[in-house]
Amino acid sequence: MRNCTIETVTGDIVNFKGDAIVNAANNSLLGGGGVDGAIHSGAGPQLLEECRQHGGCPTGEARVTLGYNLEVKYIIHTVGPVWVGGDSGEQNLLASCYFSCLKAAKELKITRIAFPAISCGVYGYPPKPAAKVAVESLKTYSATLNLYCKFTIFCFNRSMSITYNEILNLSHER
Numbered sequence: 001m002r003n004c005t006i007e008t009v010t011g012d013i014v015n016f017k018g019d020a021i022v023n024a025a026n027n028s029l030l031g032g033g034g035v036d037g038a039i040h041s042g043a044g045p046q047l048l049e050e051c052r053q054h055g056g057c058p059t060g061e062a063r064v065t066l067g068y069n070l071e072v073k074y075i076i077h078t079v080g081p082v083w084v085g086g087d088s089g090e091q092n093l094l095a096s097c098y099f100s101c102l103k104a105a106k107e108l109k110i111t112r113i114a115f116p117a118i119s120c121g122v123y124g125y126p127p128k129p130a131a132k133v134a135v136e137s138l139k140t141y142s143a144t145l146n147l148y149c150k151f152t153i154f155c156f157n158r159s160m161s162i163t164y165n166e167i168l169n170l171s172h173e174r
């Protein structure tokens, strides 16, 4: 039984219309550049106010806020690992980000969620291994959590889209 569908889109995640957008945040949860910057500017200043109340978020975990001016009900903020060569538990921490976000989705009873390429920007995670973790995690954890979700992975450029689609197609063949 298929528990989830995964599609990729090339574009700006703030345009997503669904239940929740996942933010690639940092431990402070007080905003930054990249996805984080785009989401904060799209959501408006109330988002930062709510984020302050969380007092930060450890790497691999997730915190939920409202979506404010974005066209989603919730934003699920997760903090990906910084890539330091691959021997410091980065893979498990990245997988933990996806698990934490899906656990939050289950609690929120939501089914349409947009993900960015977590850790593939400032945090330097190589896109191909990151895409493998993303696709495997979304499939595995939606099954273990018995979630029926539609995941949309937003890639900010064509090369990232090609990478994620390659990994997605390979995973269908298994």
Ligand code: APR
Binding pocket: 011, 012, 013, 014, 024, 025, 026, 031, 032, 033, 034, 035, 036, 037, 038, 080, 116, 117, 118, 119, 120, 121, 122, 123, 124, 154, 155, 156, 157, 160
């Ligand atoms: N929509 C979709 N994808 C985006 C957008 C956007 N508006 N902006 C950037 N991206 C892509 C990047 O090109 C990259 O592929 O999202 C991926 C993640 O990049 P970052 O946003 O840099 O996130 P990350 O690598 O997890 O680093 C997190 O960056 O912005 C700061 O505050 C953030 O300190 C944290 C760090």
